Amino acid sequence: LDSDHVRIVEVGPRDGLQNEKKSIPMETKLELIRRLAKTGVTTIEAGSFVPAKWVPQMASTAEICEQLLTSPPPSENTIAYNYLVPNIKGLESLVKIMDATGVPADSPGSASKAATTTEISLFAAATEAFSKANTNCTIAESLERIKPIAALAKTKNIRVRGYVSVALGCPYEGPDVDPSKVADITATLLEMGADEVSVADTTGMGTAPRTMELLQALKAAGIANSDLALHFHDTYGQALLNTLAGLEHGVRCFDSSVGGLGGCPYSVGATGNVSTEDLIHTFNSLGLHSGVDLAEMSRIGAWISEELGRTNDSRAGKATLAR
Numbered sequence: 001l002d003s004d005h006v007r008i009v010e011v012g013p014r015d016g017l018q019n020e021k022k023s024i025p026m027e028t029k030l031e032l033i034r035r036l037a038k039t040g041v042t043t044i045e046a047g048s049f050v051p052a053k054w055v056p057q058m059a060s061t062a063e064i065c066e067q068l069l070t071s072p073p074p075s076e077n078t079i080a081y082n083y084l085v086p087n088i089k090g091l092e093s094l095v096k097i098m099d100a101t102g103v104p105a106d107s108p109g110s111a112s113k114a115a116t117t118t119e120i121s122l123f124a125a126a127t128e129a130f131s132k133a134n135t136n137c138t139i140a141e142s143l144e145r146i147k148p149i150a151a152l153a154k155t156k157n158i159r160v161r162g163y164v165s166v167a168l169g170c171p172y173e174g175p176d177v178d179p180s181k182v183a184d185i186t187a188t189l190l191e192m193g194a195d196e197v198s199v200a201d202t203t204g205m206g207t208a209p210r211t212m213e214l215l216q217a218l219k220a221a222g223i224a225n226s227d228l229a230l231h232f233h234d235t236y237g238q239a240l241l242n243t244l245a246g247l248e249h250g251v252r253c254f255d256s257s258v259g260g261l262g263g264c265p266y267s268v269g270a271t272g273n274v275s276t277e278d279l280i281h282t283f284n285s286l287g288l289h290s291g292v293d294l295a296e297m298s299r300i301g302a303w304i305s306e307e308l309g310r311t312n313d314s315r316a317g318k319a320t321l322a323r
């Protein structure tokens, strides 16, 4: 393994909570984000600026964003709070809050050392059927939609992540998603100004051999590992194996959710992301440094699972607490 530093993007408060059936009080969401910010994790997905009719659990994102921008920082680390935006309207809502609070995005690279920074994630899909289900448009239309969002984000100094969903399997079109299609969309997002693209196994159908094949296709398309992140859902229990394939290929940024929360509302049956606790445990075993505290993360996984009345899906989290 050529570098021993790995970055974890904690997606629990967004990818995790978006799929919960039961309504979750905003205070619980904020408490989750504040606790996560004290674990050493430096990027946290805090919500989505999407219509409530599409994803009801994300309806409190505007309030959460305002609270995070105006409250004292929960930790000494600079924390990047990331919000999903599906269209320009979503970004305009975020910018309005930033302007009203007077807190700039202050993306990395700026001179000052901000306590918090604001980022967005844009998303496209590798299959037409998923694109339609998740964003109500074709892949080409979604990329057109993304152009002005990325451009506006740049003028506001907002760091941009891109997502390519269903990169290793689609709930409608099956597991055989064309790796070169994923590579094309990844390259397009980077050209449009994404600072990093997270290639997502939305359904968890990915296997280690197909992950390696996909990573080769990304490399063949000229995409640098430093521009990539990997986002594995753990539906078939393959997320850690696929993570290892990513690590061996040289990728050093991975998305995960505390307690393995979540799933995608437009991917029926898909379970949560690989749990952050399992990921940290694996990184620790390999001598890789994420800077995130496993015991602290495990306590949060147990707490939020209890709050939500669901089982804690992190094996390493449960084992850590049982020791």
Ligand code: HMG
Residues within 6 Å of the ligand: 015, 018, 048, 049, 050, 051, 052, 054, 055, 084, 086, 087, 089, 090, 091, 093, 123, 134, 135, 136, 163, 164, 165, 166, 200, 201, 202, 231, 233, 263, 264, 265, 266
């Ligand atoms: P649409 O219905 O075609 O949108 O949805 P529209 O432009 O026709 O607008 C419909 C209504 O929504 C209008 O209001 C708009 O004003 C309003 P009305 O006139 O009916 O009163 N509206 C908005 N309201 C608030 N915020 C907005 C917004 N935009 C429009 N931003 C749309 C198109 C893209 C909006 C919809 O398809 C959508 O929100 N999709 C996102 C669904 C989603 O959040 N999915 C889960 C996240 S992605 C994911 O989980 C995958 C990921 O984890 C990676 C992986 O694992 O694959 C990232």
Ligand code: MG
Residues within 6 Å of the ligand: 015, 200, 202, 231, 233, 263, 264
């Ligand atoms: Mg996801």
